[in-house]
Amino acid sequence: MPDSAFKEIRHLALFSQMADDTFSALMRGAYVQNFPAQIELITEGDPSDFLHVVLSGSVDLFSSWNGRETSLATVRPISTFILAATIKDAPYLMSARTLEKSRIALIPSQDVRAVFDIDGSFARAIVTELAQCYRSVIKAQKELKLRTSLERLANYLLRQQRRTGGTAAFSLDYEKRRLASVLGMTPENLSRAFKGLEPFGLQIEGTRVTITDQAEFERFAKPNPLIDDASA
Template sequence: MSSSATGDETVIEILGPVNLFILAAVLNNDICLQSARTLTLARILMIPANLIRELLVEDHDFMKAVVFELASAYRRTVKELKNQKLRSGTERLANWLLREERSQGGEGRLTIPYEKRILAAYLGMTAENLSRGFSALAAHGVNIKGLQIDIVDIGKLTDYARPSPLIDDGEPQLPQT
């Protein structure tokens, strides 16, 4: 998900498979504040907005799922705002590395799953500052070669990053009823 103003563009969120976007705009019958672009081959299902609004009234389980999704999206937005306001660019990068390393198996190696310029925009950095951030993290146990990253001292990186459950923990999944 991205947004632009005056020709500049930023990445607001990177969504994985089976996800929703522009739900708030659909529910409010209003302009969408961001656009979306796929980073890999994808299939996108478009459901007419009027059908979504009708189902909210008619289907209690659907309404609960929509409320849960909106609450989760709000919490992700607040966490990202705190991440941007309370951390330096290099600290944001360090915490992203820790989360991504866990999601890729937790073995101290990871591959950046998209172009570095996209990662930089997502972290609120320029490409140059991202490069400086990687250089700075070498002192905290991070080695980078292209898109491949080795975290040779996860403890040292964690000490530097100081992850917070109020920012870095994931959101719960919708309970099955």
């Protein structure tokens, strides 16, 4: 594995507290690979052979059932995915595909479990990471069950606005069909939802979004830290 990737991974909260030798041991079996866009990295149901780390690009986590498909999350650099499956030595619950050209590190799951068993600080780091993941999914679940599609879109836009610096105008970070799937609706309805938000102070042109009346827009969206704050 190239030195640069090694360093990037080392800086992740998950690995930063480990002893040098255990980290080296963990990296010994790991390797980095470049993938083109739209490559299926893992398939739900498969055994979890590797813990994945996205070094660059982005990855879509999705799931299918009975001919339907839905996006559950997007993984951006630098972070890991399918940690829970790796730890439990259980099959993947989600599939993963690259959204764009991506560089991914693959760390053998059995090495992760072995180090986890001997290195307490690594175990603690994993706890923190998993607790974070768990709370994120709970928030997603609340959003899905408590909000209409219009409300979900409005709050997504507010979150995206904050992520991109808080200015009135910003752009969507991925294509609308995926956004629709993430938000639990069809692309057609997403289009209509954008239209439906215009009376509350939204303008949209292609991928460019402008919140023209922040107060009114937030009055409609009713953002809530217990659903919308990534950190809380």
